[in-house]
Amino acid sequence: MRHSRLATTIATGALGMTAGLGVVAAPSQAAPAPSGSAAPPMVVAVHPASGPASSYFQLNARPGASSAAGTLELRNLGGTRLTVLLDPVDAVTASTLGSAYKVRGLRVHGQSRWTVLARRRVLLAPHGRSTVAVAVRVPRTARPGDYLSGISVEAASGPTQTRLRGNVSISSIQRYAVGLLIRLPGPRHPLIQLTGARIDRQPAGVTFTIFGRNPGNAILQNVTGTTVITQGRRVVVQRPLGPGTFVTGTSIAYPLLVPSEKPAEGTVYRVRAELRYAGGVARLDTLVRFGHASALRQQAFGGPRVRQPGGGPSGALVGAIGGALALMAAGLGWRWLRLRPRSPERAIERAVSASQAGGEPLSLIVIAAAGLSARKLGATVRSRLRRSDRAYPMNGRGLLVVAPDTTPQAADVLADELQRTVERSEASETVTTHVVHADQTTTATELLARAHQRVGGPRSTPPSQ
Numbered sequence: 001m002r003h004s005r006l007a008t009t010i011a012t013g014a015l016g017m018t019a020g021l022g023v024v025a026a027p028s029q030a031a032p033a034p035s036g037s038a039a040p041p042m043v044v045a046v047h048p049a050s051g052p053a054s055s056y057f058q059l060n061a062r063p064g065a066s067s068a069a070g071t072l073e074l075r076n077l078g079g080t081r082l083t084v085l086l087d088p089v090d091a092v093t094a095s096t097l098g099s100a101y102k103v104r105g106l107r108v109h110g111q112s113r114w115t116v117l118a119r120r121r122v123l124l125a126p127h128g129r130s131t132v133a134v135a136v137r138v139p140r141t142a143r144p145g146d147y148l149s150g151i152s153v154e155a156a157s158g159p160t161q162t163r164l165r166g167n168v169s170i171s172s173i174q175r176y177a178v179g180l181l182i183r184l185p186g187p188r189h190p191l192i193q194l195t196g197a198r199i200d201r202q203p204a205g206v207t208f209t210i211f212g213r214n215p216g217n218a219i220l221q222n223v224t225g226t227t228v229i230t231q232g233r234r235v236v237v238q239r240p241l242g243p244g245t246f247v248t249g250t251s252i253a254y255p256l257l258v259p260s261e262k263p264a265e266g267t268v269y270r271v272r273a274e275l276r277y278a279g280g281v282a283r284l285d286t287l288v289r290f291g292h293a294s295a296l297r298q299q300a301f302g303g304p305r306v307r308q309p310g311g312g313p314s315g316a317l318v319g320a321i322g323g324a325l326a327l328m329a330a331g332l333g334w335r336w337l338r339l340r341p342r343s344p345e346r347a348i349e350r351a352v353s354a355s356q357a358g359g360e361p362l363s364l365i366v367i368a369a370a371g372l373s374a375r376k377l378g379a380t381v382r383s384r385l386r387r388s389d390r391a392y393p394m395n396g397r398g399l400l401v402v403a404p405d406t407t408p409q410a411a412d413v414l415a416d417e418l419q420r421t422v423e424r425s426e427a428s429e430t431v432t433t434h435v436v437h438a439d440q441t442t443t444a445t446e447l448l449a450r451a452h453q454r455v456g457g458p459r460s461t462p463p464s465q
Contacts, residue, residue, distance in 0.1 A: 041076060041077050041078030041080075041082055041155065041174070042074065042075065042076060042077065042078075042082060042084065042124075042153075042155050042174055042176075043074075043075040043077060044072060044073070044074060044075075044153050044176045044178065045072070045073040045075070046070065046072060046073075046178055047070050047071045047072075047073060047131075048069070048070040049068040049069055049070040049071075055179075056178055056179030056180065056181065057069040057070055057134060057178065057179065057180045057181065058179075058180075058181040058182075058183070059136070059181075059182060059183070060183050060184075060185070061136055061138050061182050061183070061184060062138065062184065062185065063138050063139065063140050063141070063142040063143075063184060064138065064139070064140035065137075065138060066116070066135055066136065066137045066138075067135060067136050067138075068133070068134075068135050069134040069135055069136055069180060070133075070134055071131045071132060071133050071134060072086070072131065072132045072134060072151070072153065072178065073129060073130075073131050074122055074124060074129060074130050074131070074132065074153070075124075075128075075129045076124035076125065076126060076127060076128050076129065077127070078126065078127075079126045079127065080126055081123060081124065081125060081126060082123075082124040082155055083121065083122070083123055083124075083155070083156040084121070084122045084123075084124060084153060084154070084155055084156065085104065085120065085121055085152075085153075085154045085156045086117050086119065086120050086121070086122070086132060086151060086152065086153055086154075087104040087105075087117075087120065087151070087152045087154075088108050088112045088113070088115035088117070088149060088150070088151060088152075089101050089102045089103065089104060089106070089108060089112060089149070089150045089151070089152045089177065090102045090106070090108055090109055090110075090112045090149060090150070091112075091148040091149050091150050091179070091247050091250070092247065092250050093214070093245070093246050093247045093250040093251070093252050094244070094252075095252055095253055095254055095255060096242075096244065096252075096254060096255070097223055097241070097242045097243070097244025097245060097246060097252065097254075098244045098245055099148065099179065099245045099247055101150035101152065101177040101179075102150075103152065103175070104152040104154055108149075110147070110149075110249065111142075111147035111148075111149050111182060112149040112150075114136045114137055114138055114139070114142075114147075114149070114182065115134070115135075115136060115149060115151065115180060116134070116135040116136065116137050117132060117133075117134060117151070118132050118133035118134075118135075119132050134151065134180070136180070136182055138182070138184065142184055143184070143186070143217065144184050144185060144186020144187060144188070144217060145183075145184055145186070145188070145216075145217030145218065145248060146181065146182075146183055146184075146188070146217065146218050146219040146248055147181070147182045147183075147184070147248060148179060148180070148181050148182075148219055148247050148248065149179075149180050149182075150177045150178060150179055150180060151177070151178045151180060152175065152176070152177055153175070153176040153177070153178065154173065154174070154175045154176075155173065155174040155175075181219070188216070188217060188218040189216045189217055189218065190216050190218040190220055190277060190278060190279030190280060191214065191215055191216035191279070191280065192212060192213070192214055192216075192220065192223070192246060192275050192277055192280070192282040193212060193213050193214075193215060193282055194210060194211070194212045194273055194274075194275065194282045194283065194284035195211045195212060195213060195284075196210075196211045196284070196286060196387070197209060197210050197211065197271040197273075197284065197286055197288050198211070198288055199263075199269060199288040199289070199290050199294065200294050200297075201290075201294040201295070201297040201298040201301070201303070202257070203301065204257055204259060205257055205258060205259030205260070205261065206257075206258050206259070206261040206262070206263065206290075206298070207255050207256065207257050207258070208229055208237070208255075208256040208258065208269070208271060208288070209253050209254065209255055209256070210227060210241075210253075210254040210256070210271065210273050210284065211251070211252070211253055211254075212246075212251065212252050212254065212275065212282065212284075213250070213251040213252070214246045214247065214248055214249065214250055214251075215249070216248065217248060218248060218279070219245065219246070219247055219248050220245065220246045220277045220278065220279075221245045221278075222242075222243050222245075222277075222278070223241075223242045223243060223244055223245065223246050223275055223276070223277045224240065224241065224242040224243045224275070224276055225240070225241035225242055225273060225274050225275035225276055225282075226238070226239070226240055226241060226273070226274060227239055227241055227256065227271070227272065227273035227274075228272045228273075229256070229258075229269055229270070229271050229272070230269065230270045230272075231263075231267060231268070231269050231270070236258060236261060236269060237256055237258050239256060241254065241273065241275060242275070246275075246277070262298065262303050262304060263290040263295075263298075264290070264295070264304055265290060265291070265292055265294075265295035265306055266289060266290065266291075266407075267289070267290045268287050268288070268289050268290075269287065269288050269289075269290075270285070270286075270287055271284065271285075271286055271287070271288055272284065272285045289405065291360070291405070292306070292359055292360055344390070344392035344400055344402060344448065345444060345445070345448055347390050347392070347402055348364070348402060348444040348447055348448055349444040351402050351404050351438075351444075352438055352442065352443065352444045352447065354404065355404065355438060356440055360404065360405045361405060361406055361407045361408075361410075361437070361438075362402075362403070362404055362405070362406065362437070362438040363403045363406040363407070363408060363410070363411035363435055363436065363437050363438070364400060364401065364402055364403065364411075364435070364436040364437075364438075364447060364450075364451050365400070365401040365403055365411055365414060365415045365418065365433060365434070365435055365436075366394065366398055366399070366400055366401075366433065366434045366435075366436065366451050367381070367398060367399045367401070367415070367418050367419065367422065367431070367432070367433045368394070368397055368398030368399070368431070368432050368433075369422050369430060369431040369432070370430040372422070373393075374392075374393030374394060374397070374398060374399045375393070377398070377399040377422065378391050378393075378399055380421060380422050380425050381399070381418050381421050381422065384414075384417060384418055384421055385401065386403075388403075388404055388405065389401055389402065389403050389404075390402040394451070394452065395452070400451055401414075401418075407437075408435055408437040411435040411437065412435055415433040415434070415435050416433070418433060419431050419432075419433045434451075436450045436451050
């Protein structure tokens with residue numbers, strides 16, 4: 001019988017992920033091996049050039065200068081020769097917060113290129129030891145900030161294979177990752193931004209993902225937060241975020257698995273999250289929709305059957321979408337995309353093609369107001385538009401919003417809110433809006449012609465009180 005191999009990695013330090021910088025380097029003793037396998041033959045110890053003993057390198061440097069970081073001590077505990085490979089690697093932020101490192105062999109970027117290793121390949125005699133000097137060379141153009149990279153240390157003698165009972169064997173490779181923190185003088189600007197959210201169906205279940213980034217110049221530790229995801233009045237999930245570390249210049253995609261959730265296609269959720277850090281708070285309040293592709297994946301895993309294109313959503317689903325869009329239109333995370341001065345025909349053609357290919361709804365919203373230009377209208381309603389929406393001027397007298405994945409009922413909710421926004425902001429009583437919906441046979445030319453007919457058309461409501 002053929003042996004099956006269970007590939008494992010013995011990782012000491014933070015080759016995977018950690019909560020803070022204090023544990024990002026390899027400790028001075030080997031990591032525990034899998035049950036039944038031999039102890040790892042290599043040990044890595046960190047010796048900083050100055051300051052107290054630490055499990056990672058940290059130093060103050062200046063642009064245009066070279067600085068010694070210290071040495072790495074490599075010890076071979078085994079009775080055979082051992083080849084060790086050393087390489088700079090990029091630092092990243094783990095998806096659930098924490099410093100982590102990429103594996104060797106990948107291209108390095110930014111501050112990872114500043115690392116200078118005296119040797120990249122070391123041959124250790126049986127029970128021998130060796131040291132490798134580590135330095136940094138900072139370019140003159142480097143700006144103030146905290147910069148984290150890593151040094152990958154890998155035993156290259158080939159995987160160690162251990163035979164277990166039955167037909168299972170374990171193949172293991174020993175790797176270390178040692179942190180290298182460089183501080184350049186100057187002011188610090190701590191900043192975290194939560195940039196959006198998504199819902200998808202993964203093999204393990206429905207997963208919400210919250211996206212964030214650290215565009216500042218400070219490594220932020222002890223980052224904590226919370227998230228609440230609701231569908232209507234129902235709380236779907238409420239969980240803490242962190243605590244953890246957010247590395248400078250990196251991004252995260254924070255996953256939230258909800259295996260018990262089995263939404264129908266088109267279900268809309270409200271995602272609220274915040275991350276608190278020394279220097280500020282990042283907040284997110286947006287909506288996500290369970291789309292057609294995710295519904296098909298869910299069906300493949302035994303979930304609810306997906307509605308056929310053209311069948312239309314149920315009344316309850318329309319109500320959920322409309323209510324959610326009303327919340328979204330109240331300013332919960334929609335972002336303005338700049339007004340396009342060119343004809344919208346090409347954009348409508350693309351939107352129609354995507355709608356018909358994926359069976360998703362498509363609506364156009366026309367809005368006009370006496371005495372207001374399209375540019376003024378765009379500036380007024382920009383906070384009420386989604387990332388996917390596109391806005392175009394209509395003959396200089398109105399504004400056309402291309403709203404993909406939007407049913408007529410949901411578009412009505414959005415149109416009403418756009419109208420109220422203009423009436424309140426501009427004190428205008430002559431605001432008109434109209435919704436044009438595409439079906440599976442409508443062409444882009446037909447949609448645009450119908451939209452032009454509606455500029456200044458009859459759809460209007462009394463001004464809000």
